[in-house]
Amino acid sequence: MNGFYERTTKDSINIDPLQTGGKLSEEARRALMEWGDGYSVCDFCPGTLDKIKTPPIYEFVYEELPRFLGSDVARVTNGAREGKFAIMHGIAAGCEKKTIVMDANAHYSSYVAAERAGLNIILVPNSGYPEYRIDPEGYSEIIDTRDDVVLALITYPDGNYGNLPDVRKIAKICRKKGVPLLLNAAYAIGRMPVKMRELKADFIVGSGHKSMASAGPVGVMGMREEFAEPILRKSKKYPAKEVELIGCTARGVTIMTLIASFPYVQERIKRWGEEVEKARYFSKRMEDFGMLQLGEKPHNHDLMFFESEILYNISKKAKGGRFFLYRELKKRKIHGIKPGLTRYFKLSTYGLKEEEVEYVINSFEEIVSQYTETA
Ligand SMILES: *Cc1c(COP(=O)(O)O)cnc(C)c1O
Numbered sequence: 001m002n003g004f005y006e007r008t009t010k011d012s013i014n015i016d017p018l019q020t021g022g023k024l025s026e027e028a029r030r031a032l033m034e035w036g037d038g039y040s041v042c043d044f045c046p047g048t049l050d051k052i053k054t055p056p057i058y059e060f061v062y063e064e065l066p067r068f069l070g071s072d073v074a075r076v077t078n079g080a081r082e083g084k085f086a087i088m089h090g091i092a093a094g095c096e097k098k099t100i101v102m103d104a105n106a107h108y109s110s111y112v113a114a115e116r117a118g119l120n121i122i123l124v125p126n127s128g129y130p131e132y133r134i135d136p137e138g139y140s141e142i143i144d145t146r147d148d149v150v151l152a153l154i155t156y157p158d159g160n161y162g163n164l165p166d167v168r169k170i171a172k173i174c175r176k177k178g179v180p181l182l183l184n185a186a187y188a189i190g191r192m193p194v195k196m197r198e199l200k201a202d203f204i205v206g207s208g209h210k211s212m213a214s215a216g217p218v219g220v221m222g223m224r225e226e227f228a229e230p231i232l233r234k235s236k237k238y239p240a241k242e243v244e245l246i247g248c249t250a251r252g253v254t255i256m257t258l259i260a261s262f263p264y265v266q267e268r269i270k271r272w273g274e275e276v277e278k279a280r281y282f283s284k285r286m287e288d289f290g291m292l293q294l295g296e297k298p299h300n301h302d303l304m305f306f307e308s309e310i311l312y313n314i315s316k317k318a319k320g321g322r323f324f325l326y327r328e329l330k331k332r333k334i335h336g337i338k339p340g341l342t343r344y345f346k347l348s349t350y351g352l353k354e355e356e357v358e359y360v361i362n363s364f365e366e367i368v369s370q371y372t373e374t375a
Contacts, residue, residue, distance in 0.1 A: 009335045013356050016336030017303045017348035021191050021211035031260035032215055035253040047240040049248040060259050069204055070195025071222025077249045080186040081109035083205035083221035086244040087182055088117035088151060090231035097150035101142050103134045105158035110184055130294045132161050136169035143177045153182045161295030162303030171200035186210050187303060190265045192272040196222050213261035218254035275302050275350060278357060282349050285361045289368055302350035312343035314371040328367045334360055
């Protein structure tokens with residue numbers, strides 16, 4: 001298998017939103033080597049994975065994680081989607097109501113998790129081009145007209161436009177109508193400060209490999225105490241095992257990278273203001289030479305969606321067609337925009353150094369001017 005031991009993109013500047021927040025810390029890189037063997041964390045398991053004291057999984061799950069998430073109770077999962085599914089399935093299991101309301105910007109995994117949990121899905125529309133905002137009143141309108149809503153979900157931010165909706169307002173609406181709210185914070189937890197309690201949500205999920213500098217798959221979830229019983233109920237036959245988690249979730253190296261990166265992650269979220277400034281600067285510079293940033297403006301997150309008629313027009317004539325952009329960026333050691341995309345693409349400036357931001361902007365500008373001159 002050629003090229004198996006070497007990842008060719010590792011020396012590039014990576015602007016793939018999926019990957020910028022998942023780069024390992026030095027500590028996690030060490031943990032990866034130390035704990036790589038199969039069920040390595042289970043050396044001293046007392047019967048429940050998250051009660052393991054050595055390594056300090058218990059302390060992480062029962063003390064540090066709930067404090068970090070602003071929840072009463074927390075668990076480590078195998079990813080944001082596994083957390084969402086456990087919550088949806090657990091809450092629907094003991095309830096006649098079978099409808100979930102979610103924002104139209106929801107991630108496909110929210111939709112598919114709801115399908116798997118047997119829920120009927122209703123979407124709160126977004127405002128459409130160019131900002132795609134979610135109006136909190138949309139939740140009110142749907143919940144008011146139905147009596148079968150068991151759960152509401154809001155994506156914070158969404159993975160397409162990087163919009164941060166008004167969760168407090170949505171939570172207030174949901175609470176008034178007695179519908180619990182699940183906050184999908186896969187792109188927030190580990191990048192920016194977010195506390196479930198302050199936002200008044202009832203559940204929260206995050207993604208370790210997306211935003212918490214961890215090897216994947218791994219995730220986190222938090223909830224209010226009153227929901228611990230339906231979601232974290234124990235098996236009748238195996239009373240140490242939680243049913244919705246199928247007994248044990250992350251049971252090897254992934255949880256160790258999550259724990260190893262945790263101090264680093266707690267420090268980096270303090271610099272979130274700088275990340276937002278960086279993203280706004282990037283957006284403005286790109287717009288100066290004709291790119292259009294869609295989604296909220298001014299933007300509040302490092303994930304940005306661009307529309308580019310210029311690059312699209314170039315692609316119609318360029319050698320190699322629509323793959324020219326990928327090729328030009330690759331030549332400049334910039335990775336992360338999918339091969340073939342020119343008119344619409346997303347990227348992230350998270351964690352980039354100042355000179356890297358300049359380099360990426362200048363590269364785009366150079367590509368545009370190079371092709372417009374020769375056209
Ligand atoms: C990436 C992403 C997910 C999926 O996260 P996993 O941890 O891989 O399950 C869910 N929701 C949103 C909004 C995402 O961007």
